Amino acid sequence: MFKNEQDKQIKKVETIIGPSVKVQGDFTGDGDVIVEGIVVGNLKTKNHLKIGAGARVQAEIEAQSAFIAGEVSGNLTVLEEVELTASAKIKGDISASLISVEKGAKINGRISMNGAKKIEGQEAKTGK
Template identity: 45%
Template sequence: MDKMIDESLSQQAETVVGPSVKIQGDLNSDGNIKIEGFVTGKVKTTQSVFVMNGAHISADIIAGNSVIGGEVLGNIKVSGHLILQNTAKITGDISCQILRVEDGAQFSGKCSMSQNGNGGKKTVHEEPEIEK
């Protein structure tokens, strides 16, 4: 499963937000989104969202899979895999089917997980502040 996700994540992103870009509004896409800049509003795709180290997101993220390496101020709702890299800083609630947290990731909010990725109706963990 991990291999499949890695392959999917390594595909060229359809939408790339460069490091000097500031987006205000709703960023919707049908493909993978890679964010290196600043986004305020909402990020939505059925595919994967990559928030790179150095990126700042003040927005809710709704996606199929997501890899977070930057700073997110908002809720993250993912129907598949959510990977928090060691540089990730998240303030908001997360909801996903499979979660991987690397050492050093910071997360403050609620975490909901479920087998079918329906927004976490089965298990809810409240985690006020985690720093691994």
Template identity: 40%
Template sequence: MFSKKPEQNSPAIAGPRTVAKAGSTFSVIGPDVTIRGDIEASVDLHVDGKVVGDIACASLVQGESSRIEGEVKAESARLSGEVAGTVEVRELVVLRSARIAGDVSYETLTIEQGASVDGRFAPLDNRSAIRGANDAADADTSDEERTLTLAG
């Protein structure tokens, strides 16, 4: 008499709702999360927190307040936070709030005015050229000191 049966169409007992289409899932690392270790994802990854380690994923979206300390490898990426490490991405978009300290390899590249990159840029086909140049530069500085003279 006092109990009430739920209706057949009640949302409380309906089946689980599908949030994303099959094959289009993604993972999120929130702003209050720090991960120490490498991340490998076969899906898209959204990073708003801090990652200390390498990231390999299908597609990466980096939030403005996030930080990645390690290598980034992806098919596509939109970077808007800090990256301290090499970036190897086929389709790369570097937004104006991005700060990258490391070499960047790409197939297609878009950089917004105001972005900061402290490193070398090279197409993906020339990755070995960057590594070779870095090795040669390290070898040159081992025995002699480099000097810089500014013309007045």
């Protein structure tokens, strides 16, 4: 389900951090973000975040929804769904409304599914 939804969301991408790019510091955006490179610091988007299989992120992350195939060291706060693929490696706590974990994904941290705290200026979308 999320894959088709993800494909639709990818068309609205505002920022791509390519495989040869390293970002250090705080990164804040309103649009969809794809990370294929390295991010060190804080990463916040009010929309969808995709972390590719070759990406390495050392950051506190806040997003509306997230698809993670790479490595993350830091806590994830996601309002809606987090999808972890088999190649995902998470070292940190995950707070989300929904979580999908593919066989093989590695998580070293706590998972809280009682709803993520509100991201500043954002509310979880409902199907109503």
